[in-house]
Amino acid sequence: MAEIVLQRVMKNYGPLYAVNDVSLTVNDGEFVALVGPSGCGKTTTLNLIAGLLPMSGGDIVIGDRVVNDLDPKDRDIAMVFQNYALYPNKTVFKNLAFPLQMRKLPKDQIDQKVRDAAKLLDITHLLERKPRELSGGQQQRVALGRALVRDPAVFLMDEPLSNLDAKLRVQMRSEIKRFHHNLNATIVYVTHDQLEAVTMADKMAVMNGGFLLQYDTPANVFANPINTFVASFIGSPAMSLIPLEGVTSGTDASLRSPEGWELPLSPMNARKAASSTTSKIVLGARHSTLKLHKTQVPGSVPGKVYTVEPTGDVTFAQVFINGAVVNISVEPSVVIHPDEQVFIEFDQERMHLFDAETTMALQAA
């Protein structure tokens, strides 16, 4: 196993930067998820680590070697692909044996390693089958096996679960997590599904537009999103963002809505609001931090119910506040109806303030 270091990695296609100045360190044995929407550069970053694409700039270190100019086969990596990429004309055994064969291992060693890997992944009974005779989950396990059999320093996984149906995906999610735990492997895992990243990874790197926005543990990313993009991308339902106007009078500060109401800020939040470049501030709040009231209470603002979605143990409601859709979760016993006037109370401790101009989270000066 080994650590991976990316230093100011760049990849451009003409004027288009697919990966823009990305630096991050994946520690030995860590499971890191690269997460972001389609086209954010996460798969390109993975391919750069694998050596499948040439870099435009920067350095990549795997273990203690700079691998910039090394071929994929010399980087001591293994890769699991979105469509599994099993060789269709080869049996499962031969698929697993292929990377060893290419490294010219003796036959008996190949046989032993393939059988060990197959046993670990519980696919021994499938060894003589062709990939097309396997289910999606089995193919995925074979793909993992082909990566595992070589005992590489680093595992790179490119959306390995996105071709599976929802139920199987949840199951394979825990299997890959278990796989990581058992092998103590260094894994870089690309996904567009923030839930996969949050549930599986030790750390997640949120990317957008080729930039690495935030690199931290899922809990920290969830609790302290660095900007409005990360805030709205991580978490389900997404964090609600309400654009408002910051008003200060002396040491007191509040957020004012063009709808006429005003939300006073705590001293801490007032200091944050003061650091904004302009008076335009975005208020962010997660559904679980909000309280719904039928009548106005101090620190609450008016809104209009848009939809109500009961899910059994919790009911989600979408409420229009100042033209923005705000997600809120309430007890199933609470009865609300669309178009009903309600009042939403914010938790000053757990609300987020963003600079509307720069989209960055505001910090207390």
Place this chain on the structure above:
Amino acid sequence: MSIATGQATRPLIGQVAKRPSILSRVIAHRTDYLYVLPAIIVMLVVIAFPIYYTIELSFFRTPPNLQMRDKIWTGIDNYRTVLSSSVFHEVTIQTIIWTAASTFFAFLLGLGAALSLHREFIGRGVMRALLLIPYVISAVAASYVWKWLYHSDFGVIGAISVQLGFTDEPINFLDNRQTVLASLIVVNIWKEFSFAMVMLMAGLQTVPDQLIRAAQVDGANAWNRFWHVTFPHLKGVSMVTVLLLMVANFNSFIIPFVMTGGGPADASHIWITHIYQLAFGRQQWGIASAYAVILFVVMMALGYFYVKALTRGDEARAG
């Protein structure tokens, strides 16, 4: 309710489901037969009748001094004559060499061209267009051009080889029993390798990028990637291409006919040109027909494998 109807439509155990008779099935599809009838009539007139007439003629002798309707029944004599003639043996060997060599090298060249054009490089479009030229220009025109290139006195190839000092005097490519067939095969390969190239380029498009990348990560070098990933993917299209080339080469006529007419001394005859000469040159209709029937049987065998290869490709894709 739904369970009951479900069982009623299924035959009970031990009872064999009765298949409807052929007649009732034909009647059930009577309009379908009506729709294909015009096509069938055309096929009967332009294909089935000539085949029948050729087979009939192959059992008769047609001396030039008699009218066709006075042809003389000879049984299988024509077949015996054809199969035992030394020229037939010679031409058969030439046909096999012609077909095998043309197919093999055209495929190989086409594969090479397809693989090199598959990578992106500046001028790829132009190269592709240039390499397609042989396939799209008229075979008759190409034959005349090559005939001139090969010409013993005025040919460009001879002149260049003399100037470069390879030979003392221009080689006589076409008027030489030893070199004529090989010279024609070169022209044929030049003419049809782009067909193989186009087919294989299409085949290469179907090789998933991810598989190539997986092989790269697995440590496969360029040759191993080709051998373990690309080539297995090309199997189906290769089979079809080789069979189509073989059929085309068995049936090719223009190049040998225009360039040498089968000469010198039958050295560049293949079956088709030989049959043509026997029929329309020497008016030996019976012999030529028997000859054609033999060719027909061989072609049918090839066609059988062609269809088999095609359907196997479908099955592989379906699976």
